[in-house]
Amino acid sequence: QKEVEQNSGPLSVPEGAIASLNCTYSDRVSQSFFWYRQYSGKSPELIMSIYSNGDKEDGRFTAQLNKASQYVSLLIRDSQPSDSATYLCAVADDYKLSFGAGTTVTVRA
């Protein structure tokens, strides 16, 4: 079983601040990484995918990947109350995803 670990939450940030989420994974050969957002009682919703080392930006979200350190992170800039959710890190193993336990983010207005 491939292990995916996320920094334990909950993470509380003020509106407008940066939220930083971290994820490490155990399988060195993993090539595909995803961040999903999950609101309470809802399904995972894709935020970003990242495949190559470095940064990938999409709007207020930036994913960072370091395969040598087996580390992937997500930054949420200018956090909004609507960003309050659980963020799931997922690592692909062939065509299945292994998920972390999630980090719950609360954005304080």
Add this chain to the structure above:
Amino acid sequence: EPEVTQTPSHQVTQMGQEVILRCVPISNHLYFYWYRQILGQKVEFLVSFYNNEISEKSEIFDDQFSVERPDGSNFTLKIRSTKLEDSAMYFCASSVPGNGGNTDTQYFGPGTRLTVL
């Protein structure tokens, strides 16, 4: 925008009964998956399905579980004799084959909440 749909949204059943959860994947997708999430726990992979056969399954996916694509649009998960511990959210997902060796994105349906009494 195309999306994965699932029915029913909530299923209540008695222990030992059979249930069938239904999914309609995104129309041009070729890979289909079932995941489950027990309340307060991680999302867990159950099974992947491609070209009308199971491509991978987890230890959770024992003989009580089966999947089927009965026609060109539906993808079903059957649990033959439900147990209390089968109570969970069940998510269907679909994807297209990845390019250049990368796994393409899996899109999740809204889920079916299964409650076994």
